[in-house]
Amino acid sequence: MSPDTPLKIGAYELTSRLIVGTGKYPSLEVMQLAHEASGAKMITVAIRRIGLDGANGKTMLDYIDRRRFRILPNTAGCRTAKDAVLTAQLARELLGTDLIKLEVIGDAETLYPDTVETIEAARELVADGFTVLPYIIDDPTACKRLEEVGCAAVMPLGAPIGSGLGICNPYSIRIIRERSGVPVIVDAGVGTASDAAIAMELGADAVLMNTGIAAASDPVAMALAMRLAVEAGRTAYLAGRMEKRLYANASSPMTDLIGTPR
């Protein structure tokens, strides 16, 4: 068995194929323990205005050890390419990273991405020197367009953000993987360990999740479960699964059974 190769995203290499978020945890201490248990090397944060009422104490950056974790800022909540581009530029100035999880939302209830604005923002950000990881619908054509404008990866959703519905359209994820020249990271929808394993078995290069861990009753235990599931799914993908068949195929010999005539 040959060991897995690191995941390459643009100029970056990651030894973990699980990327985790910082939202919705019951406490920052639980979040830190969950990050540890997940084995993740990359962690997402959001970018928001500061409050003007003087209540600015510690920020999220005080809870992430940047010697051990790479930060992936996002443009979550942006509704236009223009806002997403400026948010990315602010994130780069704040964090000193050219990595950006590009998210341009097209609908408030489903949080489905706005494909047109996402592609436009991706084009501008690539031209501005960013390593762009766009959240996108599980659409092979949209993913291809994003690859063509120079994104370092594509991040199709498994299901709506925070829904925990799992990988709703496994065939799309498989087609996206088969046709993509850049890493495919399933972003959003993973609710439990089997969802993560399925994403990886389909050939996803990595999985990005937040709520699946943070909203579990025990986020630290779920972080470990997700780590194991991503590793199991990845290993199974590399191992190459058996072909499915409609009828049984005995594992034990069908001859020399007792009580049968010779």
Place this chain on the structure above:
Amino acid sequence: MIGVVATINGQARELAAGITLEALLRELDVAGNAVAIAVNQRVVPRARFGVHAIGEGDAVEIIQAVAGG
């Protein structure tokens, strides 16, 4: 002294004329290395906080990293 009116994170505020971004952050009790700032849709590098003066009608966005996925 005549002040300037600028929009800080969406709120109109009256500020001292010639106030720099660094002075504004001090007034807001915010550490410069915890934020990034855009003025009129353009990022101002941190190294320029001390010299960039806020002008009349400027739209200033001050952001930080927060929890998210």
